[in-house]
Amino acid sequence: MTDAADAGAVPTLYTWAGGEEAFERLTSVFYAKVLQDDVIGPLFAQMAPNHPQHVALWLAEVFGGPPRYTDELGGYPRMVAHHIDKAITEPQRRRWLELLLDSADEAGLPDDPEFRAAFVGYLEWGTRIARTNSQPGADVVRDAPVPRWGWGVAPPYDGG
Numbered sequence: 012m013t014d015a016a017d018a019g020a021v022p023t024l025y026t027w028a029g030g031e032e033a034f035e036r037l038t039s040v041f042y043a044k045v046l047q048d049d050v051i052g053p054l055f056a057q058m059a060p061n062h063p064q065h066v067a068l069w070l071a072e073v074f075g076g077p078p079r080y081t082d083e084l085g086g087y088p089r090m091v092a093h094h095i096d097k098a099i100t101e102p103q104r105r106r107w108l109e110l111l112l113d114s115a116d117e118a119g120l121p122d123d124p125e126f127r128a129a130f131v132g133y134l135e136w137g138t139r140i141a142r143t144n145s146q147p148g149a150d151v152v153r154d155a156p157v158p159r160w161g162w163g164v165a166p167p168y169d170g171g
């Protein structure tokens with residue numbers, strides 16, 4: 012990228028990741044691991060068969076893709092309702108994150124430092140909010156827009 016006009020062409024994290032198909036690949040690898048896992052598997056024992064696809068649509072929207080989770084599934088209130096009273100512990104949060112990052116490698120998501128920094132940034136943030144909101148008696152914000160996550164301080168490296 013050499014001039015100001017190109018600066019407007021920074022791709023979203025969604026596009027950089029490979030679009031909707033990449034997030035579907037990610038969550039299908041992830042939930043296969045989750046169901047086998049002794050720390051978090053039991054939390055997901057009753058999940059619906061389309062849960063992985065729903066989470067793929069959530070992540071796609073967060074990272075700059077089309078607002079399908081909002082338009083088709085009920086947006087933030089639906090996501091938050093699924094976490095209420097789940098009493099997620101810190102070891103469970105950590106395991107969720109660790110399995111998701113392993114899945115990103117296996118699913119072939121981009122592994123450049125800039126993409127992974129932004130990706131992990133959102134996941135650290137989101138998993139901590141999920142843990143807090145899941146505690147019995149938590150004062151939960153039940154409605155908000157689906158967050159939109161960007162590159163932060165390190166935009167994609169253009170090699171120049």
Ligand code: HEM
Nearest residue numbers: 054057058065066069090093099103104107134137138141
């Ligand atoms: C960035 C972090 C997270 C995101 C983006 C996320 C996203 C979601 C979404 C979108 C749903 C609802 C799916 C639907 O619409 O059908 C959901 C449900 C759920 N999430 Fe999360 N989640 C996160 C973190 C966690 C963590 C850390 C845990 C526990 C270790 C967890 C446990 C669950 C459970 C148990 C459900 C309900 C599954 C069921 O339907 O039985 N989530 N999550």
